[in-house]
Amino acid sequence: EIVLTQSPGTLSLSPGERVTLSCRASQSVRSNYLTWYQQKPGQAPRLLIYGASRRATGVPDRFSGSGSGTDFTLTISRLEPEDSGVYYCQHYVASLTWTFGQGTKVDIK
Amino acid sequence: EVQLLQSGAEVKQPGESLKISCKGSGYSFSNYWIAWVRQLPGKGLEWVGIIFPADSDTRYSPSFQGQVTISVDTSINTAYLQWSSLKASDTAMYYCASPGHNYDGSNFYHSFDYWGQGTLVTVSS
Numbered sequence: 379e380i381v382l383t384q385s386p387g388t389l390s391l392s393p394g395e396r397v398t399l400s401c402r403a404s405q406s407v408r409s410n411y412l413t414w415y416q417q418k419p420g421q422a423p424r425l426l427i428y429g430a431s432r433r434a435t436g437v438p439d440r441f442s443g444s445g446s447g448t449d450f451t452l453t454i455s456r457l458e459p460e461d462s463g464v465y466y467c468q469h470y471v472a473s474l475t476w477t478f479g480q481g482t483k484v485d486i487k
Numbered sequence: 488e489v490q491l492l493q494s495g496a497e498v499k500q501p502g503e504s505l506k507i508s509c510k511g512s513g514y515s516f517s518n519y520w521i522a523w524v525r526q527l528p529g530k531g532l533e534w535v536g537i538i539f540p541a542d543s544d545t546r547y548s549p550s551f552q553g554q555v556t557i558s559v560d561t562s563i564n565t566a567y568l569q570w571s572s573l574k575a576s577d578t579a580m581y582y583c584a585s586p587g588h589n590y591d592g593s594n595f596y597h598s599f600d601y602w603g604q605g606t607l608v609t610v611s612s
């Protein structure tokens with residue numbers, strides 16, 4: 379069973395800062411199957427990055443994804459107030475099975 | 488525009504049955520999988536299961552196998568998640584989501600591209 383571990387658990391940063399979120403898999407995974415979501419308070423999750431590095435339609439270019447193997451990163455180049463929320467990574471394991479990381483909460487000071 | 492519209496919030500007692508729905512529009516509903524995701528209060532996301540509307544092929548997370556049933560009615564472009572006997576521990580927000588819309592001609596990414604707004608299920612005596 380592949381486990382995704384996200385770090386840190388919570389971040390508190392100021393607008394304009396650079397943010398780096400980590401998603402580490404317990405074993406090597408296919409980059410095409412690594413996805414990032416954003417969930418704002420009281421809202422459904424929203425697709426941000428798929429295939430480890432491909433921005434979804436309408437996602438600002440301050441969001442970027444990278445990584446391979448067991449280590450993946452979501453970067454927000456310049457934090458905006460509306461970026462507060464919880465960020466989840468997800469992996470498609472195989473045979474129509476998915477797993478999520480536990481999430482990283484981003485607070486804006 | 489792809490939309491997934493879920494049924495409204497439910498308040499039920501333990502032991503009652505429940506069926507919540509997710510109606511797709513703006514795309515070929517039968518040809519894209521519909522997944523269900525649970526979010527316990529204040530917690531993270533858990534994949535529940537998935538169904539392919541065209542042939543009702545259904546898969547469940549081992550954690551939810553036997554606990555819920557996923558079904559579909561293609562005549563009204565609607566997928567369902569149901570319980571035969573609710574427990575207090577089923578209290579959660581449930582989302583439907585649809586993967587596969589980012590296929591680029593050679594790669595499937597299996598991301599959940601579109602999401603419903605969520606249905607809050609509260610089970611309490």
